[in-house]
Amino acid sequence: MNYINSILVLAGIYLVLSSSFDLIIGYGGLISIAHPIFYAIGAYTAGLLAIVWHVPAIPAILSGGVLAAVASVAMSLPAIRVAGDYLLIASIGFQLGLLQIIKNVEFTGGDAGLSDIPPAITGPSRAALFAAISLSLGVLVVLLIRWIVRGPYGAIITAMRDDELALLALGRNVTRIKVVILAVGSGLAGLAGGIYAFYYQYLSPSQFDVLQSAAILTMVVIGGMGTALGPVIGTFLLLGLPQAITFLQLPPSVMAPFQGILFCVLVLLFILVRPQGIIAARRPHT
Amino acid sequence: MMLPILAQIFWTGFANAAYYVLFTIAFALIVKVVQLWNFAQAGMMGIAFYTMYTVINFLEWPTWAAFLIGVAVTAAAGLLVEFYGLRTLRRRRSSNLMFFIFTLIFSELIAYVLMFLFGTEPVTLFPSILSPVRIIHGIAVTDWDLTAIAVTSASLIAVWLFLQFHHEGQFLLAVADNGRLAELYGISAQRAYLVAFAIAAVFSCEGMYLFGTRAAVLPTTPNDLMLFAVIGTLLGGMGRLFAAAAAAVVLALVQSYSVLVIASKWQGLVLYGFLFVVIVLFPRGFRLPGFRARRAIPAPTPAQAKV
Numbered sequence: 001m002n003y004i005n006s007i008l009v010l011a012g013i014y015l016v017l018s019s020s021f022d023l024i025i026g027y028g029g030l031i032s033i034a035h036p037i038f039y040a041i042g043a044y045t046a047g048l049l050a051i052v053w054h055v056p057a058i059p060a061i062l063s064g065g066v067l068a069a070v071a072s073v074a075m076s077l078p079a080i081r082v083a084g085d086y087l088l089i090a091s092i093g094f095q096l097g098l099l100q101i102i103k104n105v106e107f108t109g110g111d112a113g114l115s116d117i118p119p120a121i122t123g124p125s126r127a128a129l130f131a132a133i134s135l136s137l138g139v140l141v142v143l144l145i146r147w148i149v150r151g152p153y154g155a156i157i158t159a160m161r162d163d164e165l166a167l168l169a170l171g172r173n174v175t176r177i178k179v180v181i182l183a184v185g186s187g188l189a190g191l192a193g194g195i196y197a198f199y200y201q202y203l204s205p206s207q208f209d210v211l212q213s214a215a216i217l218t219m220v221v222i223g224g225m226g227t228a229l230g231p232v233i234g235t236f237l238l239l240g241l242p243q244a245i246t247f248l249q250l251p252p253s254v255m256a257p258f259q260g261i262l263f264c265v266l267v268l269l270f271i272l273v274r275p276q277g278i279i280a281a282r283r284p285h286t
Numbered sequence: 287m288m289l290p291i292l293a294q295i296f297w298t299g300f301a302n303a304a305y306y307v308l309f310t311i312a313f314a315l316i317v318k319v320v321q322l323w324n325f326a327q328a329g330m331m332g333i334a335f336y337t338m339y340t341v342i343n344f345l346e347w348p349t350w351a352a353f354l355i356g357v358a359v360t361a362a363a364g365l366l367v368e369f370y371g372l373r374t375l376r377r378r379r380s381s382n383l384m385f386f387i388f389t390l391i392f393s394e395l396i397a398y399v400l401m402f403l404f405g406t407e408p409v410t411l412f413p414s415i416l417s418p419v420r421i422i423h424g425i426a427v428t429d430w431d432l433t434a435i436a437v438t439s440a441s442l443i444a445v446w447l448f449l450q451f452h453h454e455g456q457f458l459l460a461v462a463d464n465g466r467l468a469e470l471y472g473i474s475a476q477r478a479y480l481v482a483f484a485i486a487a488v489f490s491c492e493g494m495y496l497f498g499t500r501a502a503v504l505p506t507t508p509n510d511l512m513l514f515a516v517i518g519t520l521l522g523g524m525g526r527l528f529a530a531a532a533a534a535v536v537l538a539l540v541q542s543y544s545v546l547v548i549a550s551k552w553q554g555l556v557l558y559g560f561l562f563v564v565i566v567l568f569p570r571g572f573r574l575p576g577f578r579a580r581r582a583i584p585a586p587t588p589a590q591a592k593v
Contacts, residue, residue, distance in 0.1 A: 025383065029381070029383065033390070079565055085386075086565050086569060088323070088386060089323075089520070089561065089565060090561070090565050092513065092561075093513070093557075093561035093565075094558070094562075096510075096513065097554075097561075100554050100558070101555065104552065210394075210506075210509060211394065211397075214390070214391060214394040217387060218391075221387060257398045257399070257402040260394065260397075260401070264391050264392075264394050264398060268371075268388065268391055268395065271375075271387060271388050272370075272371065272374055272375075275380065275384060
C-alpha cells in the first residue's frame with residue numbers, strides 16, 4: 001500500500017510540475033527548460049527552513065514557492081529583455097549554475113544531498129495523507145491553470161504566444177506578462193518541491209538535473225501542449241510506463257537509461273508524427 | 287615567481303581551448319547556415335566519442351581507422367537528424383519550440399542510449415591520458431598540447447579555404463546570407479544544410495578525440511561541452527564563425543586563469559556567469575571598439591551556382 005501511496009505522491013508532484021510547465025511553454029510559448037531548478041529551490045528552501053529554523057511544513061513549503069518565483073524573475077528579467085531564444089539559453093545556464101552551487105556549498109549537503117528533513121506528518125497513515133495532499137495540490141493547480149487560461153489574462157497569454165508583435169502594438173507590456181507567467185509557473189514548481197522534500201526527507205542535486213527537464217517536457221509534449229488535460233494524461237502515462245516495464249526485471253543501472261530511452265523515443269515520435277500530443281489544443285502546435 | 291605560473295596557465299588554457307574551438311565552430315556553422323540552435327550537437331559529440339572508443343578499445347583497430355569511422359557514424363547521425371527530423375519540422379513550418387524540443391530530446395536520447403550501452407563510469411579513449419612533456423623556457427609543453435593546437439589550426443584553415451574558395455563552401459555562405467535568394471539562384475538549401483552537418487560532424491569528432499585523449503568522458507559530458515560552444519557562438523556574434531572561435535579561446539583562458547582567484551570546483555560557475563553576462567550585455571556578440579564587420583560575401587551568380 002505504501003508503494004501505491006508513493007506513486008500517488010509522485011503523481012501529484014508531477015501533475016503540478018507538468019501543468020505549471022505547460023503554462024510556461026504551452027500557453028505562454030516561452031522556451032525555458034529550467035523548471036526542475038525551481039522545483040529544487042522549493043525543495044531545498046522548505047527542507048533547510050525545517051532543519052535549521054524548525055519552520056513548520058506549510059510555511060516552509062509556501063516559502064519555497066515564493067523563493068522559486070523570485071528566482072524565476074531574477075532569471076527571466078535579463079533574458080526576456082533581449083529576445084525569445086535567449087531565454088532558453090539563459091535557462092540552461094541558470095539551471096546548471098544553480099545546480100553547481102547546490103552541489104558545492106556545505107549547507108545544502110553538497111553532492112551527498114540534504115538529509116534529516118523532518119517528516120511533517122508521522123504515523124501509519126503518513127504516506128496516505130501525503131498522497132492525498134499531493135494529489136489535491138495537483139488537482140488544484142490543474143484547475144487554477146485552467147481558470148487562468150480561460151479568463152481574460154489567459155486570452156492575453158495566448159495572444160502573446162500567437163502574435164507578440166500584435167500584442168505590443170495594442171500597448172500591452174509583453175515583458176511583464178512573460179515574467180508573470182514564469183513566476184507563477186516556477187512558484188508552483190517550488191510548492192511541488194516542498195511536498196517532495198517533506199515526503200522523501202532527502203534531497204540530492206542529481207534529482208533536479210537536465211534529465212528531469214526532459215521528463216517534464218515529455219509529459220507535456222505527449223499529453224498535449226497548451227491544454228489543461230494534456231499534462232495530466234502525460235503525467236499518468238509516463239509514471240505508469242516504468243511500472244509497466246518492471247516485469248522485465250532489469251537491474252537498476254540499466255532500468256534508468258531504458259526508461260529514459262523510452263521517454264525520449266516517445267517524445268520524438270510525437271513531435272514528428274503527432275506534434276499536438278494526445279489531446280490537441282485548439283491552436284495546434286505544428 | 288608569478289610570471290612562469292601565469293605563462294603556464296596561459297599555455298595550458300590555450301591548448302585546452304583547441305577542442306572548445308572545434309565544438310564552437312561546429313555549433314556556429316549550423317547556427318549560421320541552418321539558422322538553428324542545434325542542441326543535437328551534444329548527441330553527435332557523444333556518438334563521435336563512443337564510436338571511436340568502441341573501435342579503439344573493443345575492435346582494437348588503429349587510431350586513424352577509429353577517427354574515420356567516428357566521422358562517418360557522426361556524419362550519418364547528423365544527416366539523419368537533418369533528413370528525417372529537421373526537414374520534417376521545416377516542411378511543417380514548425381515553431382522554434384518544436385525545433386528546440388527535437389534537438390534537445392535527440393541529445394537526451396543519445397545520452398540514455400550511451401548510458402545503456404556503456405554505463406555511467408567515466409572513460410578515456412586510451413588507457414593512459416599522460417602525454418610526454420618537454421620544458422620550454424620554463425613552461426611544460428606536452429605532445430598533446432602541440433597536437434591539439436596543430437589539428438585545430440589546420441581545421442580552421444581548411445574550413446576557411448573551403449568557405450572562401452570551394453563552390454560548396456560559397457553555397458553555404460549564400461544560404462547563410464539569404465536562403466530563399468540562394469535557392470532562386472539555383473543553390474539547394476537542403477544540400478547546404480547536409481554539407482553543414484557533415485562539416486560539423488568532422489569538427490565534433492576531432493574535438494571529442496582531443497578531449498577524450500585528455501580527460502574522461504561520461505555519456506552526459508557532451509552536454510556541458512556544448513554549452514561552451516553556445517556561449518562562444520553568442521559572444522562571437524551570430525554567423526561569425528571565426529569570431530566565435532576566438533571567443534572560445536578567450537573563454538578557455540578566462541576559465542583557466544580563474545583558478546588563481548577561485549577554487550577549481552567553481553570553475554564551471556564562471557562559465558555560467560559568462561553566459562548570463564553575454565546574454566544581457568552582448569546579445570549580438572562582442573565587437574572590439576572600432577571594429578567593423580566585413581561585408582558579407584555575395585551569393586554566387588546563377589552561372590556559378592550549378593548544383
